[in-house]
Amino acid sequence: MSAVAGPALPGATLTRRGGLYRDAFRRLRRNRAATASLALIAALVFVALFADLIAPYDPSRQFLEAPSGAAPADPLALRDTGKYEAPSAEHFFGTDQLARDIFSRTVYGLRISLAAAFFAIAIVTVIGVAVGMLAVAGPRPFDAVLMRATDVAYAFPDLLLIILLSAALGNEVLGFRSIAGVDASVWILFLAISLTAWPTMARLVRGQLLAIRETEYSQAARALGASQTRIATRHWLPNATGPLIVEATFLVPRAIFAEAALSFIGVGVNPPTPSLGVLIREHFDFVQITWTGLAFPAGILALLFLAFQFLGDGLRDALDPRSR
Numbered sequence: 001m002s003a004v005a006g007p008a009l010p011g012a013t014l015t016r017r018g019g020l021y022r023d024a025f026r027r028l029r030r031n032r033a034a035t036a037s038l039a040l041i042a043a044l045v046f047v048a049l050f051a052d053l054i055a056p057y058d059p060s061r062q063f064l065e066a067p068s069g070a071a072p073a074d075p076l077a078l079r080d081t082g083k084y085e086a087p088s089a090e091h092f093f094g095t096d097q098l099a100r101d102i103f104s105r106t107v108y109g110l111r112i113s114l115a116a117a118f119f120a121i122a123i124v125t126v127i128g129v130a131v132g133m134l135a136v137a138g139p140r141p142f143d144a145v146l147m148r149a150t151d152v153a154y155a156f157p158d159l160l161l162i163i164l165l166s167a168a169l170g171n172e173v174l175g176f177r178s179i180a181g182v183d184a185s186v187w188i189l190f191l192a193i194s195l196t197a198w199p200t201m202a203r204l205v206r207g208q209l210l211a212i213r214e215t216e217y218s219q220a221a222r223a224l225g226a227s228q229t230r231i232a233t234r235h236w237l238p239n240a241t242g243p244l245i246v247e248a249t250f251l252v253p254r255a256i257f258a259e260a261a262l263s264f265i266g267v268g269v270n271p272p273t274p275s276l277g278v279l280i281r282e283h284f285d286f287v288q289i290t291w292t293g294l295a296f297p298a299g300i301l302a303l304l305f306l307a308f309q310f311l312g313d314g315l316r317d318a319l320d321p322r323s324r
Helices: 010-029 032-049 102-137 140-155 158-169 184-213 216-223 228-236 238-264 276-284 292-319
Strands: none
Touching: 010 032, 010 292, 032 102, 032 292, 102 140, 102 184, 102 228, 102 238, 102 276, 102 292, 140 184, 158 184, 158 238, 184 228, 184 238, 216 228, 228 238, 238 276, 238 292, 276 292
């Protein structure tokens, strides 16, 4: 006499899902490049979060002295020493053309660049998941309308959209020039990067959900009378998180490079607010005088890119071993 299987318990689904991610974490730990990249990213995020404690000086402070080494009688008198100093115990990365500590500015610049990336990824994920879910789970006309809107947004030049948004919003957000102590132009840049990157995430979400919609467990839930919203939130989306995590990881370096590129050409973060792109732009013209101001921010930018690339590859292999 054959036994009839009863309905699956919710706890069993959670246990299987938890086991999947535990197995993925074990596979990720065996990937040395991904593990080292994760440790490096964690260290850089720690530095960015505690920049106020790690940076020895204010990023705008100038270490100028009178030519004789003594303070001039006239506080407005020209000062010409303290610029372009080589790395030392007092200034780890040396000083720039305005006699500011490059190490302190790099630490604060790392905070801005990482904040731009993570803020953009959060907005991109919310918009992309919402559009992808509505396209698949909503009424049939939603799919055609949302996908055509996604195609238009995908085809629109990113740089042009960011320039248009910056020109339209200016240096204020809802009448404020500063929000949470951060210049409004920085928030505008974060928003502009987010609005140019969501189509990729929306397409990925839609593709994943369309494949999951045809699985047996999805059809069984529909046959049992579950609503479309419940099926989408309880069955479709949780089973699509793996590819979404991988895509978000690969989008982080793109957002960091977008901030750096825009700041380099002068339409991103406005000086004197430091970011990695601002620092590279400021020191590009003075590389023949001193190389430290350009080498250290550019080196950190390259390390971030490589670390997220290796981590993304490791996550892809860990979450879907068939992709190797």
